[in-house]
Amino acid sequence: MYRAATIKQIAEALSVSISTVSRALSDSHEVSAETKRVVREYARKINYHSNPIAVSLKKGRSNSIGVLLSDVASSFFSQVINGIESIAYEKGYHVIITQSHDSYEREVTNIGHLASRSVDGILMSMSSQTTNYDHVIGLHNRGLPVVFFDRIINEMETFKVTTDNFKSAFEATELLIKKGYRNIGHLTNAAQLSITIERLNGYKAALETHHIPYREQLVKCCNHGGRDHEEIEGVINELLADELKTDALLITSDRISTAAMRILNHLGKADSLTIIGFSNSDVIDLLSPKISFIRQNAFEMGQIAAGMLIKLIESKYPVYEFETKLLDGELHWRGQSKIK
Amino acid sequence: MYRAATIKQIAEALSVSISTVSRALSDSHEVSAETKRVVREYARKINYHSNPIAVSLKKGRSNSIGVLLSDVASSFFSQVINGIESIAYEKGYHVIITQSHDSYEREVTNIGHLASRSVDGILMSMSSQTTNYDHVIGLHNRGLPVVFFDRIINEMETFKVTTDNFKSAFEATELLIKKGYRNIGHLTNAAQLSITIERLNGYKAALETHHIPYREQLVKCCNHGGRDHEEIEGVINELLADELKTDALLITSDRISTAAMRILNHLGKADSLTIIGFSNSDVIDLLSPKISFIRQNAFEMGQIAAGMLIKLIESKYPVYEFETKLLDGELHWRGQSKIK
DNA sequence: TAAAACTACGCAATCGTTCTCGAAATTTTT
């Protein structure tokens, strides 16, 4: 097996102590300029790189951060990862990504894995199946920095970043109303998720503002987040019932939107519903039927979350002032006004 | 700062030696059943978890693997990552993902980062800008296991997994021919990439088999891989020149396909070209214009690559027998026959 | 010129494990 160079080898070769080599390489003032020169020259010559694992052990830090999200194979999350990575890279941190696939069990085991001291902090977006937060709260109480992004929770005080979901849902719903739609359905994620609640509230508020009565039958939570085709199929069929007169849809995720579109296409009713969906797909403009969308600032969300976490990790003193940052979504209209 | 429990604490609490605790926890035969019981019970009680960093330092292994690919925000690569993760998780490895964004410089610095002894092996798909392989070959020669997936290179002997690109391109081209198309353009990636070469060869072979002359003007390498809209626009315009009579397109990536479709839509010529694209998009069926596609077994590719790498890492003896595994692509036809 | 301060370096402990040796205590063999 290949063994890399160590400071011990340098020390022996140059007949100085290990401490001196260590100090020379870290540019300590306790070593002369000449010695530094010699040590560095030799280190470079034998291609020395400090062993991050040894440093981690000694310093009690690993210079890596763990990310826990539901699925990397999603345009939104992969853009977030991109943002996280850009900041982490800049600050010298490794990023370890784990996926919950929206399963509570996987979330618990993954966070345990990450936490067993191999990461300095965790970036987390809740699984849609999670209703008990002890696994996170416990770690956080024991001193592990945690920052939430996207799907946040109120049960913990820390830094959080998410889209201004209320506002985005409000604006989208209001836009539909202004375009003449009155019977707007709402297809959304698991009911306990923060994003679900906030968006539902935005939807309700827009209806109220425009004096449209809220009807519970028009709101459908998809607990499998669009993974289960039949769930969506059932829901769409319910919404298409004549008595509801559904004429538009506000959908909260790419996966649900595309599932719904697929079903509408199949039913030959693609044009019977106008859709606005939360979407970060890069081919949204090519989809048929046409769909309007709210784009989240996923990349920026990743950057901000990573920045917050690293700030927490590197803070010398305990932090008690936290912030929940809300990012604006961008609403893009590609639909038609309802003919009056 | 929070400090986790150590075997030393257990040893002191139970008045046994550190060695005994270590052995008890690793189920060594050198410790009595009773002692094991006591130690484990106490370990569980104080929520002990072994410190992976200390173990890494001692064993000279980190139990993590590095992944180097161009972009996670791609359906193909994110599916590969999923596959990698599933195997790595199972075998107790962490996955560290880095992105080259198809830049040679980033590839070099990233692989350097990964290699400075923090990973046990590397899973790699070449950046499209890379033409010099010294950075990988050097590390490999020094003993770091490397496995290539998707975009492989011939300059290194090791395990490799990729789609049978020749076959897939051959089948796709042949299918177009059988449907009556004779002037098939080929939009592809950077010329030196393995996937580019193999697919181009498949394309050529299909033409030859069916006695259609190969025309160089119909083949366009997109060096920016679809990232540069104008590059694709120029290329599409060239292919649409009357004298070429282009009637179909074989495209090698999602990004290029969607860029091309966007341009065709904009030109109002969406129906003038029949497209088959290599695509792992999960909304391919919703895209307009309709596009036929070759789906790669991305998840399986990730699994196989990770399996190969871990096998290499854990092998007690140097490995000299390597394999290049080719996966079948699945061809899906959604187009129309050409009216004769 | 003696005392104080500073420079430049080495020694050794430490981080949390694993693992080689050696050695009691017990059991088996002869």
Add this chain to the structure above:
DNA sequence: AAAAATTTCGAGAACGATTGCGTAGTTTTA
């Protein structure tokens, strides 16, 4: 009953770095 083998455990040296402390040798201060 003595010798040999086995079981069970502890001491201590690694792994590769960082860092507090001690101390020659030199320079500055009083």
